Amino acid sequence: MSILPRIIKPAIFGALVLTSLPGWAEPELELTSVINTAIENDPWLRQSARMQDALMEESYADGALPDPRVTIGAANLPTDTFDTGQEGMTQATIGFSQRIPRGDSRHLASEKKTRLADVQPFRRENRREQVTERVTHLWLELWRSQESIRLIEDKRGLFEQLSDVAEAGYTSATMGSRQQDIIRASLELTRLEDRLAALNTQLASNRESLGEWIGAEAAQLPVTGQIPPELSTGLPDRWRETNIDGLIRHPSIRATDQLIDAQAIDVDLARQAYKPEWSVFAQYGYRDRAPNGQDRADLFSVGIGFDLPIFTGNRQDRKLRSSTARLEAARSERILKMRDLQARARAAMARMEQLDDRIRLYRQTLLPQMEEQASAALTAYDNDDGDFAEAVRARIDELNAQVELTQILAERAKSLASFRYLTANSSEDPSLKLPNHQD
Structure with a gap:
């Protein structure tokens, strides 16, 4: 038996099936999906x-x-010799301060x-x-x-x-x-x-x-x-x-x-x-020995600070009115x-x-x-x-x-x-x- 009818018959059947199905619709833009x-x-x-x-x-x-502030310095150095042991008030200092907003x-x-x-x-x-x-x-x-x-x-x-x-x-x-x-x-x-x-x-x-x-x-x-x-x-x-x-x-x-x-x-x-803005600070001062070898006590300082908003006419009052x-x-x-x-x-x-x-x-x-x-x-x-x-x-x-x-x-x-x-x-x-x- 020839192979050609075996190929043609299924092809014809497939064509009939495809033509009987509804055509493929072209995609459309629906408003909701857009x-x-x-x-x-x-x-x-x-x-x-x-x-x-x-x-x-x-x-x-x-x-x-706000971030705290640390200061390191030298205080009361004698300007004639810059010898840290010459004067009793000379000291190496380290300080800490913290600002507290208004x-x-x-x-x-x-x-x-x-x-x-x-x-x-x-x-x-x-x-x-x-x-x-x-x-x-x-x-x-x-x-x-x-x-x-x-x-x-x-x-x-x-x-x-x-x-x-x-x-x-x-x-x-x-x-x-x-x-x-x-x-x-x-x-x-x-x-x-x-x-x-x-x-x-x-x-x-x-x-x-x-x-x-x-x-x-x-x-x-x-x-x-x-x-x-x-x-x-x-x-x-x-x-x-x-x-x-x-x-x-x-x-x-x-x-x-x-x-x-x-x-x-x-x-x-x-x-x-x-309202005033506050700040607190603390400072430690190290003192060297005296020229005669005597120990000197280290110093510690602590305190608070604040500003005085008393002249408000040209700054606070105007900013309040502006806001x-x-x-x-x-x-x-x-x-x-x-x-x-x-x-x-x-x-x-x-x-x-x-x-x-x-x-x-x-x-x-x-x-x-x-x-x-x-x-x-x-x-x-x-x-x-x-x-x-x-x-x-x-x-x-x-x-x-x-x-x-x-x-x-x-x-x-x-x-x-x-x-x-x-x-x-x-x-x-x-x-x-x-x-x-x-x-």
Whole structure:
């Protein structure tokens, strides 16, 4: 028996099995995975963690006593002979001193660094929310460009058919086609090519921007064909009026609160300057024997020292007023940040309401009317009862409306992503939560 059938039969069977299986789907960029990758690869988060570690180490260091000071010297040497045994007061000395900072300044300095370290977790949380917003906007721009290209490429076949119909009618002279109809059809195809070129340019630019966060190679993959449900859902009625109490839990506000606490410690540190700084010292002096061989007693000294902060007008008072002013400035900055978040959240809410109205108008009225108009114009032209230019114009208007709806959907999703950032941690409503990502 020939070996050829033994090879061909299994090959045919394998081909039939493979063709019966669903085709391998091309990998796509899902928004959640893009966000997770961007956050995981963000070097700013690692920098913040290192900064927190550095501040905690400084906190321990600032809470410790200053290093003691040791002095070694010779005292009361006679300048005529420099003989250590000539005078009874000549001695070799070794001393020890320890400075004790003012009041509670060590504890307060340590506490300040701890508060500054506590700022970093909130800054990282805010950064993750910012990255989520930024990457979501870039993903939506990719989706908008990709979906617009898909719509135009789907319609290009129709315009090619119209061009063929016009050319066939002109050639056969049975449909009343004119040369200008052929030119018009060719012109619209050229315009479509130009729009595709412009959209592909935008698509390439958006891919490069997204590549900064997830890598250039990954950014070349297409995005999923639909906007994720969490970016297309509506908002509860209770969010129609964004309140300040909800925004207090925003990570940027909580970071500001920690900075205010650190500024308050600066005020307490300035008050410590009114207290004296103490020091203790001890000194041992060795004396050589007298010229006659008599032993001399060694000497030991001990004492304390402190400064007198009595002239406070140009130093302590001014530093206290300066620290108090900085504290009030930080509190004012917090109020301004709260107002900014609230205003931007309400602006995003207003944009979403207007875009929702436009989306309903397009889906319920405008697109059905344009599709009906385009079909009627094409039918009239086929029945030699309409103008070719009108049929083409109706199809172009329908395509433009579909592309415009794509842009509106992307803008609405971007507004919701911004609203989510502005109201981060302000609600436990699942519809307002961001896609899951790892801290």
